[in-house]
Amino acid sequence: MSTLSEAYTDHPLHLHQIIPLDFDSVRAVPESHVWPNSDDDFPPADVDDHGQFTTPVPVIDLSDPDAATKLIGHACETWGVFQVINHGIPSSLVQEAESEVRRLFSLPARQKLKALRAPGGATGYGIARITPFFSKYMWHEGFTIMNNSAIDHANTLWPNDEHARFCDVIEDYQKKMSILAEQLTKLIFKSLDISEEEEEMDQWWVDPSTALQLNSYPSCPDPSRALGLAPHTDTSLITILHQSSTIINGGGLQVFNDGVGWVPVVPVSGALVVNVGDLLHILSNGRFISVLHRVFVNQNLQRLSMAYFYSPPTGFRVAPLTKLVNSSGQVPRYRSVTVREFISIKAKSLDKALSFIEN
Numbered sequence: 001m002s003t004l005s006e007a008y009t010d011h012p013l014h015l016h017q018i019i020p021l022d023f024d025s026v027r028a029v030p031e032s033h034v035w036p037n038s039d040d041d042f043p044p045a046d047v048d049d050h051g052q053f054t055t056p057v058p059v060i061d062l063s064d065p066d067a068a069t070k071l072i073g074h075a076c077e078t079w080g081v082f083q084v085i086n087h088g089i090p091s092s093l094v095q096e097a098e099s100e101v102r103r104l105f106s107l108p109a110r111q112k113l114k115a116l117r118a119p120g121g122a123t124g125y126g127i128a129r130i131t132p133f134f135s136k137y138m139w140h141e142g143f144t145i146m147n148n149s150a151i152d153h154a155n156t157l158w159p160n161d162e163h164a165r166f167c168d169v170i171e172d173y174q175k176k177m178s179i180l181a182e183q184l185t186k187l188i189f190k191s192l193d194i195s196e197e198e199e200e201m202d203q204w205w206v207d208p209s210t211a212l213q214l215n216s217y218p219s220c221p222d223p224s225r226a227l228g229l230a231p232h233t234d235t236s237l238i239t240i241l242h243q244s245s246t247i248i249n250g251g252g253l254q255v256f257n258d259g260v261g262w263v264p265v266v267p268v269s270g271a272l273v274v275n276v277g278d279l280l281h282i283l284s285n286g287r288f289i290s291v292l293h294r295v296f297v298n299q300n301l302q303r304l305s306m307a308y309f310y311s312p313p314t315g316f317r318v319a320p321l322t323k324l325v326n327s328s329g330q331v332p333r334y335r336s337v338t339v340r341e342f343i344s345i346k347a348k349s350l351d352k353a354l355s356f357i358e359n
């Protein structure tokens with residue numbers, strides 16, 4: 001059986017440098033990490049007299065799923081991203097997971113290197129996979145977990161009892177995330193008036209492709225010249241993200257909205273950010289936006305995030321939903337691809353992947 005990590009190990013990163021910078025030891029932004037000012041390309045979004053964004057990313061209450069369904073559909077169409085509250089994940093678990101992530105990235109650089117992702121590997125400590133597509137490095141370090149890989153890596157990082165705590169919390173977090181992701185996916189399909197039987201999705205819930213990405217954006221001596229994560233869309237059906245709650249002025253996670261510009265996703269206490277990925281964009285025949293997003297860094301604060309990527313099984317064929325295409329009298333905008341095939345196309349072409357499968 002093909003797994004997600006196998007789909008990624010088919011595409012090794014080709015880079016001179018795969019080790020993140022030792023951010024603790026630098027006092028200035030090295031040339032390798034200096035980005036041209038990215039606000040030149042897009043105007044920033046409007047703010048009102050109180051400095052609030054006039055068009056904030058929608059916040060949706062999941063405690064009434066029926067009411068949420070319509071709002072979710074609308075948010076996916078107009079933004080490709082929303083925040084959810086009352087999602088059923090205990091805040092104590094999220095906080096524990098965040099503190100384990102903090103503990104991981106606080107380890108000395110030489111210790112973290114023991115869990116370095118192998119050159120052809122998919123999991124472990126390292127730079128973002130999208131790095132080879134850009135000429136500059138990002139102000140970021142990541143730790144990728146697929147299947148049970150957390151255990152192997154954690155073993156090399158900590159002695160017994162300390163790694164057990166990391167593994168237990170991360171495992172519990174992944175389990176709860178998969179339940180929420182399944183629930184959200186069902187609501188999203190309901191908003192499209194598509195039933196699970198029509199799409200033979202039984203296998204999805206049994207064997208979804210999932211990954212947990214832990215991200216750290218260290219404080220940066222000159223945030224205006226650095227970039228935490230370059231603009232990208234996610235290679236997923238949906239992604240569920242927890243971001244640490246420190247509000248970074250004009251910084252942190254930003255999403256691009258046509259007509260509005262770059263809008264920060266302001267942390268809401270207890271909320272999780274949900275975004276549409278490329279695979280849902282394909283399934284919805286382009287109706288749902290695979291949202292472009294990026295991360296800015298801060299001079300004094302480290303920022304942490306945990307992104308849970310949820311996709312159908314790697315062998316599953318993704319194509320614009322027949323019912324959706326027929327009922328709206330449209331033509332399918334994309335040809336069908338297996339999840340695995342799409343990962344491979346994206347690994348080679350990044351932001352052009354969707355245009356490569358356009359009809």
Ligand SMILES: C=C1C[C@]23C[C@H]1CC[C@H]2[C@@]12CCC[C@@](C)(C(=O)O1)[C@H]2[C@@H]3C(=O)O
Pocket residue numbers: 008128129130131142144210211213232233234235236309
């Ligand atoms: C399941 C996934 C999704 C991945 C690849 C693999 C594991 C790591 C994910 C990220 C996390 C950081 C941004 C991104 C763009 C990256 O470079 O690595 C993501 C990428 C994607 O969405 O394509």
Ligand SMILES: O=C(O)CCC(=O)C(=O)O
Pocket residue numbers: 213215229234241243252253293295304305307
């Ligand atoms: O750190 C964030 O807020 C975003 C992370 C992200 O986009 C990703 O991991 O794909």
Ligand SMILES: [Fe+2]
Pocket residue numbers: 232233234293
């Ligand atoms: Fe992302």
